[in-house]
Amino acid sequence: MSAPTLEFDDDAARARDELRRLLGARLPRGAVRATRAPDPTAAHHGDVTPYDPALWRELSALGLAGAALPDAVGGAGLSASASVAIAEELGRAAAPCPLLSTSMVAGLARELARCAPSGGVDALSRRIVDGASATIAGASGVDSTPGFDALHRHDGVLLGAARYVADAPEAQVIVALARSEAGPVIVALERGAAGVEVIEERLVDLTRRQGTVRLDGARGQLLASGEVARRAWEAARSWLWTLAAADIVGACEWLLQTTTEYAKTREQFGRPIGVYQAVKHQLVAMMSTIDLARSLTYAAADSISRDAPDREAAARAAKAQASEAARLCAGSAIQLHGGIGFTWECDVHVWAKRALHGQLSYGDAALHRRELSRLWLDAALELR
Amino acid sequence: MTDAPRDDDAERRAFATHVAEWLRAHLPTPPAFALPATPREVQTEQQHEWLRAWQRACWEAELVGCDVPREYGGHGRRGLQATASRALREAGAPFLVNLVALQMACPTILAHGTEAQKRRFVPGCLSADEIWCQGFSEPNAGSDLASVQCRASVRDGVWRVDGHKVWTTLARFADWMILLARTEPGAQKHAGLTYFLCPIKGHSGVTVRPLVKLTGELGFNEVLFDDVAVADELRLDERGRGWQVAMTTLLHERGAAESAGGGLAVPASPLDALVALARRVPRGTSPAIEDPWVRDRLVSLMLTARALAAHQARARVPALCDHPLRLPLQAKLLTTEWAQALAHLEMELQGAGGALLVAEPNAEQGGARSYLGSYGMTIAAGTSEIQRNILAERVLELPRHR
Known part of the structure; x- marks a missing residue:
């Protein structure tokens, strides 16, 4: 049973509202599509535009990347729900920047500081606070939640390739998960270090970048190894799923609001199409799916903040429901826009693609429900 | 914190x-x-x-x-x-x-x-x-x-x-x-x-x-x-x-x-009873609880139950609610359709037994009669369709159909 109320304090609300204002000013209507893909044909063939470094500097200056990090390392010391609210705004604005992946690393750093505090962990946190973008490498399969299997550490150097690494072509710091003779290890690498190569994975989603990280003898700062590394990573996964869910919720809410506005203005048979129940009921279905996901996402943030025993289940539930929302909202937004929704000139595809990219990353709905069935049906845990 | x-x-x-x-x-x-x-x-x-x-x-x-x-x-x-x-x-x-x-x-x-x-x-x-x-x-x-x-x-x-x-x-x-x-x-x-x-x-x-x-x-x-x-x-x-x-x-x-x-x-938790039923009844040659389709549906119901509880918690935080009526006006629609889905799965898990009157020997609680009875909830107090119209008009502010 979740707590009777959710933690969301004034500081969290302030950080979110500040970010909303900033993104509203920097990314006015149509700007994302125009700047990310000035030439649709080139975009179709995979031309990739780097993120705007000025936007990242502004976001970083607001202290958003270090929102979840403790005061001691220069962070804002905010609750997990603040990070979730920030991620939600990124999705709502389809913001092209490495803040989502950097927030995930901040979440990992917070768990490392708890399970395996060290100078190396503090140094990673300080780099994020000082404006470095960061990401986590370790995914092998299409599930794309990083793990310890893709990379290998031997004699102090890293080897192997991790796929589906969010923002890899942009990130200055890459936190690698790897297996070793000493068990699992977590290592922080500089993007420019010898033996680190990033190969861009060109995406359908115009608003983000992604890559394969190939390591061939790379050296970095060992952050944790063995059992503590495993524990820290298990705790950190809740951050990944919850933040990914929040980004999706934000993108879906944009799709809902934009499609609703369209239904009020687009006329057919002499009336706005929003008069028709076939349209109304689809929009309400979008709203309900989004709200279920949003509530589960903030409940997951609450579980993370309290380090509740059900935090993994709470985060998986959020990602499962957000993935359902992405599927429904991306499809319905395009469908309800009719012919114009099928064109490049209409913004809907930009957000629909971000939502779908989110749905397919870090495990989709069915995968998380399968894992939840293991947690809820096979273990003698409290059911709700 | x-x-x-x-x-x-x-x-x-x-x-x-x-x-x-x-x-x-x-x-x-x-x-x-x-x-x-x-x-x-x-x-x-x-x-x-x-x-x-x-x-x-x-x-x-x-x-x-x-x-x-x-x-x-x-x-x-x-x-x-x-x-x-x-x-x-x-x-x-x-x-x-x-x-x-x-x-x-x-x-x-x-x-x-x-x-x-x-x-x-x-x-x-x-x-x-x-x-x-x-x-x-x-x-x-x-x-x-x-x-x-x-x-x-x-x-x-x-x-x-x-x-x-x-x-x-x-x-x-x-x-x-x-x-x-x-x-x-x-x-x-x-x-x-x-x-x-x-x-x-x-x-x-x-x-x-x-x-x-x-x-x-x-x-x-x-x-x-x-x-x-x-x-x-x-x-x-x-x-x-x-x-x-x-x-x-x-x-x-x-x-x-x-x-x-x-x-x-x-x-208290009709879900507990449903999970217990899934452990008890067979589906094919093994217990229903081992069937991937059954598991997915059970988890979907549990997930929605959790989300509805989280709705109540979120509804108390105005900064996380865009429109004051957005969550409250969904309550009737979501809870009754959830309960109906639950009654439906319960009936299906009972298989042929679901068609028995409860008074029959060996009949489980629930079954087809409970499932049919669940339509009382989705019809009474404003049908689900009316609830969707109300949500569309009052929360999304779409034009009235009247």
Whole structure:
């Protein structure tokens, strides 16, 4: 049973509202599509535009990347729900920047500081606070939640390739998960270090970048190894799923609001199409799916903040429901826009693609429900 | 990272302790006769009286009417009804039988009643001394509530009511009815209604006829009015304001506001029973609980249950709600469709056994009859389709279809 109320304090609300204002000013209507893909044909063939470094500097200056990090390392010391609210705004604005992946690393750093505090962990946190973008490498399969299997550490150097690494072509710091003779290890690498190569994975989603990280003898700062590394990573996964869910919720809410506005203005048979129940009921279905996901996402943030025993289940539930929302909202937004929704000139595809990219990353709905069935049906845990 | 303790936290904790201790000591053992699953299915005087006594005990123990002022028979606390209602629910306590009074009549009278009306009627709602029913729906006014035809006109300073109400839960036991009637025949449809507190039991000109549901059970009734006298003191709010008053009632009925009188206690986790069933019944050659399709559906239901609980928590944080009615107005739609999906899976897990009457040897609880019965929930109190229209128009502000 979740707590009777959710933690969301004034500081969290302030950080979110500040970010909303900033993104509203920097990314006015149509700007994302125009700047990310000035030439649709080139975009179709995979031309990739780097993120705007000025936007990242502004976001970083607001202290958003270090929102979840403790005061001691220069962070804002905010609750997990603040990070979730920030991620939600990124999705709502389809913001092209490495803040989502950097927030995930901040979440990992917070768990490392708890399970395996060290100078190396503090140094990673300080780099994020000082404006470095960061990401986590370790995914092998299409599930794309990083793990310890893709990379290998031997004699102090890293080897192997991790796929589906969010923002890899942009990130200055890459936190690698790897297996070793000493068990699992977590290592922080500089993007420019010898033996680190990033190969861009060109995406359908115009608003983000992604890559394969190939390591061939790379050296970095060992952050944790063995059992503590495993524990820290298990705790950190809740951050990944919850933040990914929040980004999706934000993108879906944009799709809902934009499609609703369209239904009020687009006329057919002499009336706005929003008069028709076939349209109304689809929009309400979008709203309900989004709200279920949003509530589960903030409940997951609450579980993370309290380090509740059900935090993994709470985060998986959020990602499962957000993935359902992405599927429904991306499809319905395009469908309800009719012919114009099928064109490049209409913004809907930009957000629909971000939502779908989110749905397919870090495990989709069915995968998380399968894992939840293991947690809820096979273990003698409290059911709700 | 927890919030600083609020001022009323100590009171809330003390109250929660009182509730838990009282329930531990007083939770009744089930009577020799079967209890109905919901107030809609109360069949006998014996069931009715037993449930009335339970509600009275809860009221005396301050678990009902927590937030209602003392002068109206309540206990004068603030914001603690939710705590008591949750404890009742989680303890698997019997439901509170004066459902219409607690969820509809009481909050409506508190919002629109005169001082005299509040003092006269609210205490009986809480203690279950007076049972209430709701007279809104008519044969030709279901989803389109504003087209109510039941007529009231003044003769010799007294209202005279003629008409026909249907789907009236608890009418056979009811002392009073919240009644929506047309008083201004010439006026525009929403403007011509007035809201009354109408005596039912033993009142001249009132006929209550039980309706048999598709499941074969009693529960709903139709109520016929033939020149029924209603004093003007029993008019709630002004003449012609019936629609606005009815909206207050529906807001509470559909869960948009925490009922000031009490809450609807439902049996503890029907999900637990469903999972237990899945462990027990086979599907093919192995237990249903091992079937990936069954597991996915069970988890989907659990996930939605969790989300609905999280909705309640989020609804208390205004900074996480874009529109004040967005979550409250979804409550009825989501919970009834969830319960229907649950009844459907339960029936399907029973396979051929799901088609047996519960009285058959070896029959499980639930089955096809429960599933069919679940349509009562998605039709009553505004069908799911009407709920979606309301959400589209009031929250998304889409143009009205009328």
